[in-house]
Amino acid sequence: MPQPEDDPGSAPRAAGATNAGATPPDxxxxxxxxxxxxxxxxxxxxxxxxxxxxxxxxxxxxxxxxxxxxxxxxxxxxxxxxxxxxxxxxxxxxxxxxxxxxxxxxxxxxxxxxxxxxxxxxxxxxxxxxxxxxxxxxxxxxxxxxxxxxxxxxxxxxxxxxxRGSWDTRLEALVVDAILRGESSDALRSRIAAVGWKSQARITVMVGSAPSEPNVGFLNELRRVTGRLAEDVLVGIQGERLILVLGGVRDPAKAYPRISELFGDGAVVFGPEAESLVAASSSAQAAFAGLTAARAWPGAPRPVSSEDLWPERVMSGDDTARRSLVRTIYRPLLAASNGLEQTLSAYLTLGHSLEATSRSLFVHANTVRYRLRRVCDVTGWDPLIPREAYVLQTALVVGRLSAPPAPPVAANGAPGTGNGRAARAGSIDKAPPVPLGRPSAL
Known part of the structure; x- marks a missing residue:
């Protein structure tokens, strides 16, 4: 049925729509x-x-x-x-x-x-x-x-x-929020399927500050750029933060710097790769923890991996970073033996000097070089690079603090319950008194 012409909810009138003055049809x-x-x-x-x-x-x-x-x-x-x-x-x-x-x-x-x-x-x-x-x-x-x-x-x-676009945007925001909260349910899997996510590998979360005034044009440009560098992307803007969930990144070494250019001012941090979108919560948590601690490293690259910020994250109270340092650096060093932990500790303590380290350990300088290369092979961090040496030193500190204290040693060398001085004092206190003789006759 035709709507009244003064209906405010009606569609706009098209040009030439009327036929006023025309001859009525037969x-x-x-x-x-x-x-x-x-x-x-x-x-x-x-x-x-x-x-x-x-x-x-x-x-x-x-x-x-x-x-x-x-x-x-x-x-x-x-x-x-x-x-x-x-x-x-x-x-x-x-x-x-x-x-x-x-x-x-x-x-x-x-x-x-x-x-x-x-x-x-x-x-x-x-x-x-x-x-x-x-x-x-x-x-x-x-x-x-x-x-x-x-x-x-x-x-x-x-x-x-x-x-459809408004609904997809709301659904995408729900999926991003569920990932950040670590939700793992059938509802999340259903939403993931609804947004058309297909990637099953190389999934990471990148966080940073959002542009001052993000608009539709910015989001379209963001999706256009990320569409060429990754198979899938989810976009979330929460206040002043921009969150990208990337899947199937083809060349991270080139893709991450290009994508980081779309963020606002400040640090941009990406988390470790996750096996699936449901498991991407750990990557998101690491990325946010790194973003919080990034201001402690003014010279950090942009973007920076959350793992490169382990020392700063430990100092900011991130227990996940502490456990990661112990698991990936400290324990492998102890398990490798061959004096790697002792050599690394001496090298870091003596000002990164190969000669001083060789004299302290009574070994040749080439032996020190070989052991430091072994440290890099075992941990993936090179002690000859100052920043990576700082990460290794932090790992030694948190590793020693997390290890159980060594049992005290008694005076005779056997394990005891107190220090040597207390043990010796106890033995003197418990010694029998010396009997006094009768006074000699003059």
């Missing part, structure tokens, strides 16, 4: 059009099946929905031809409740192909619908009406895209 032609709606609809469906291969491949319910749209379009044209007023009712009168189903079934390009076929069928039947004098006005009306229907179809798809 009532006989209008009646002939009404009587042939069924036959025109049948002819349209046959033509769709013959001309559009994709139409033949649709499911029966989808074909039925599109057929209903075509039939409503023809019936609506008859009403519009009789009284060509403002076409703001075309959207609801032609498509009705079909927009959602229509946009799910076919693309906008296919919808326009469908409209073209409908118009062609009506035009082909014009000689049978009107006398010769009324055929030209009828053809012109068909063309004008097809334009309005095409605009209405574009409006349907635009609104559906906006709705």
């Amino acid at each position: 009532p006989a032609t209008v009646e002939k059009l009404r009587s042939t709606i069924g036959s025109l609809s049948t002819a349209t469906l046959k033509q769709l099946d013959a001309d559009l291969p994709w139409y033949r491949g649709l499911r029966p319910d989808e074909r039925s929905a599109l057929g209903m749209v075509a039939q409503k379009g023809i019936a609506s044209f008859v009403n519009w031809y009789q009284k060509p007023v403002s076409p703001e009712w075309v959207l609801s009168d032609v498509f009705g409740t079909a927009p959602t189903e229509l946009t799910r079934s076919i693309s906008l390009q296919k919808a326009l192909q469908l409209i073209r076929v409908v118009v062609q069928v009506v035009e082909d039947h014009v000689p049978f619908l009107a006398p010769a004098a009324d055929q030209a006005p009828l053809r012109e009306a068909v063309l004008r009406y097809s334009r309005e229907v095409a605009f209405a179809a574009a409006d349907v798809y635009a609104r559906a895209a906006e709705t």
Whole structure:
């Protein structure tokens, strides 16, 4: 049904939509059009099946929905031809409740192909619908009406895209928030599938400050850049922080610096790689812990790995970083033996001097060099690089603090319960008194 022209919720009036002053159509032609709606609809469906291969491949319910749209379009044209007023009712009168189903079934390009076929069928039947004098006005009306229907179809798809985009953004935000909270549930897996995530390897979380005024253009640029460097990306903006969940990064050495350029001012930290998106919570927690501690390292690169910030994270109270240092550096050094822990400790204590370390350990300087290379092989950190030597020194400190204290040694060398001085004092206190002899006679 046509909507009132003063309805504030109606669609905008299209240019040239009215036909004020035009000659009214012949009532006989209008009646002939009404009587042939069924036959025109049948002819349209046959033509769709013959001309559009994709139409033949649709499911029966989808074909039925599109057929209903075509039939409503023809019936609506008859009403519009009789009284060509403002076409703001075309959207609801032609498509009705079909927009959602229509946009799910076919693309906008296919919808326009469908409209073209409908118009062609009506035009082909014009000689049978009107006398010769009324055929030209009828053809012109068909063309004008097809334009309005095409605009209405574009409006349907635009609104559906906006709705779908808003829903996808909210769903994406829910997935990012669940990852940060460490949620692992069937609901999270369902949401991950809904956002279209496919990557199953090289998943990491990158955090930093967001631009001062992020807008739609910024998000589009962010997705465009990350789309070339990674297989999947999830974007989250929480206050002043920008969070990226990256999956399938093709070349991290080149991708991370390029992506970090899209962040705001300040440090940008990326966490360790996770096995799956559900397990990415540990990467996110490490990245946020590194972002908090990054200000303690003014010369940190951008971006910087959360593992490179282990010392600063330990000092800020991050227990995860402390356990990582013990697990990946301190214990492997002790297990390697061959004096690696002692050599590294002496080297760091003596000011990174090979000669002083060799004299302290009574070994050749080449032996010290060999052991330091072994430290790099075992831990992955090179003590000859000042920053990595700092990480190794922090690992020695937290490793010794986490180790159980050594049992005290008694005076005779056996394990005891107190220090040597207390043991000796106890033995003196418990010694029997020396008997006093009788006074000698003078």
